[in-house]
Amino acid sequence: MERLTAVYHLRVPAGSADARATGIAVEQSVEMPVAAVTDPAILRDIVGQVESVTDLGSGVFEARIGLSVATTGLEAGQLLNMLFGNSSMHPDITLADAEFPDTVLNAFGGPRHGLAGLRKMAGAEGRAMTCSALKPQGSDARTLALLAGRLSKGGLDFVKDDHGIADQHYSPFAERVPRIAEAMAANGKTIYLPSLSGHLEQMRSQVEIARAAGVKAVLIAPMIAGLATFHALLRDNPDIAFMGHPAMAGSGQIAPPFLFGKLFRLLGADAVVFANHGGRFGYSPATCRTLADTALRPWGTLDAAVPVPAGGMTLARVAEMLQFYGKDVMLLIGGDLLSAGTRISEEAARFQDEVVRHSEAL
Numbered sequence: 001m002e003r004l005t006a007v008y009h010l011r012v013p014a015g016s017a018d019a020r021a022t023g024i025a026v027e028q029s030v031e032m033p034v035a036a037v038t039d040p041a042i043l044r045d046i047v048g049q050v051e052s053v054t055d056l057g058s059g060v061f062e063a064r065i066g067l068s069v070a071t072t073g074l075e076a077g078q079l080l081n082m083l084f085g086n087s088s089m090h091p092d093i094t095l096a097d098a099e100f101p102d103t104v105l106n107a108f109g110g111p112r113h114g115l116a117g118l119r120k121m122a123g124a125e126g127r128a129m130t131c132s133a134l135k136p137q138g139s140d141a142r143t144l145a146l147l148a149g150r151l152s153k154g155g156l157d158f159v160k161d162d163h164g165i166a167d168q169h170y171s172p173f174a175e176r177v178p179r180i181a182e183a184m185a186a187n188g189k190t191i192y193l194p195s196l197s198g199h200l201e202q203m204r205s206q207v208e209i210a211r212a213a214g215v216k217a218v219l220i221a222p223m224i225a226g227l228a229t230f231h232a233l234l235r236d237n238p239d240i241a242f243m244g245h246p247a248m249a250g251s252g253q254i255a256p257p258f259l260f261g262k263l264f265r266l267l268g269a270d271a272v273v274f275a276n277h278g279g280r281f282g283y284s285p286a287t288c289r290t291l292a293d294t295a296l297r298p299w300g301t302l303d304a305a306v307p308v309p310a311g312g313m314t315l316a317r318v319a320e321m322l323q324f325y326g327k328d329v330m331l332l333i334g335g336d337l338l339s340a341g342t343r344i345s346e347e348a349a350r351f352q353d354e355v356v357r358h359s360e361a362l
Contacts, residue, residue: 001045003066004104006083007097009255010061021050021063024093027086028067046071062096074107076267077228084254094253098262105266105300108231113241113270114303115296115328121216121241122157122191127359128327130352131158131308133334134180137165141176147344149183151337152190154348158330159190160219163245166197173197173206181213193219193243200229207237217241222264223248234268243308244269256287261294265305271330276309276321285324296328306330315347318354327359 006028012020025048026034037043049066056062072079084095111117119125132151134144144165151159167173177194184190194210196203196218203225210218222230222244234242244264249256254263260272272295275281277288292307309321310332321331333351340347 002069002101002103003049004069004072004101005051005099006065006067006095007099008063008065008087009056009094009096010063011059011092011094012061013059014055014061017053017055017061017063018050020093021053021061021065024048024063024087025050025065025067028065028082028084029071031086069101069103072104074104075228076108076231077226079104080227080263088253091253094255095258096255097258100266102300105302108266109235109268110265110299110302111268111270111305112234112238112303115306116303118217118241118270118306118330123189124157126327128322128325128355129157129306129330130355131160131330131332132156132337132348132351133160133162133332134165135162135334135338137162138170139165141171141179144171144176145179145183147338148180148190148192149187150345151348152184152188153345154350155188155352156190156348157352158193158217158243159184160193160243161195162334163195163219163221163247165195167202167206174209177206177210177215178213181210181215185214191217193217195219195245196225196233200232203229203233204236207233207240211237211240215240217243217270219243219245221245221247221249222267222269227263227267231267241270242268243271243273245273246275250275250281256283257291257294261291261305261307262299265295265299265302269305270303271306271308273308273310273332275311276313278317279310279312281311289324292325292329304328308332310334315351315354318351319358322355322358322362327362331355 029048046068051064054062071082087093184192260274264272275283277285295305295307308330313333314336
């Protein structure tokens with residue numbers, strides 16, 4: 001029976017690491033005393049297997065556990081359930097990584113557009129890309145469309161809804177999206193990413209509204225929508241690019257490089273937004289570096305996903321961020337541009353020019 005390998009970090013006393021690893025192997029497979037399992041096939045093929053336990057120092061141990069691929073049903077939500085469902089409730093356990101056989105990679109497929117596709121869509125071959133966000137929450141569709149047109153006039157590659165903008169009464173999706181798409185088309189070639197929200201059928205309807213308005217890409221928060229819903233939308237709409245937003249992604253003990261760079265990518269995210277170091281959130285430079293490398297590195301036949309560092313970024317940091325991440329990145333600056341007021345088109349143009357210029361120097 002084919003297995004994947006789940007990698008956990010355990011913050012436990014040295015003498016208990018082996019027993020804790022065995023407990024996780026059982027919890028994440030049969031979830032009952034192994035002595036009570038009488039079927040030889042289940043004992044052989046389904047019960048989790050501890051492959052190794054390694055002392056990483058500073059009270060942290062790495063446990064590598066083999067789990068049956070069959071238990072995942074090759075379904076996105078069940079995959080995460082088998083990797084970390086019950087064990088996520090233990091505060092001393094982190095899901096650090098997972099290694100998947102080709103069966104899993106082929107079943108989920110990864111990005112449909114990825115780095116190369118988004119670059120082609122934006123006309124950004126060979127350079128980093130730019131993105132901004134429509135804010136604030138509470139604005140009506142007309143106001144957001146005016147803002148979108150001004151950002152597009154500055155020549156940005158992408159502009160997305162703020163993830164908190166959904167289908168509220170003051171800015172209904174069906175009114176907002178066509179208005180914004182029209183405003184952007186009239187002012188430049190910027191690609192608009194409306195934010196999907198609600199249950200699966202609502203989001204399917206929103207994708208159709210967006211497609212009818214000529215929209216080529218959307219924003220979705222996979223941990224709010226649910227991984228199964230996320231994957232179903234990507235699977236059923238291969239012509240639309242999907243950007244994954246990190247909302248609720250920090251609520252559990254899952255290592256960011258695995259969650260954003262690997263799991264979101266596996267399920268099909270073409271770009272992954274994450275909290276850059278030095279902004280409003282607490283990721284370290286090392287975590288950000290590993291996350292970006294994981295999203296981009298060769299992985300079977302899967303395309304690369306675009307790293308999108310964000311969270312309080314400013315124009316003053318453009319050169320530094322490109323030195324850190326290189327050209328295979330999309331820089332997202334929201335509030336700093338929006339603070340420019342009547343000069344927002346000029347500041348957007350400066351952002352675009354800075355990214356192009358520094359990309360050429362790399």
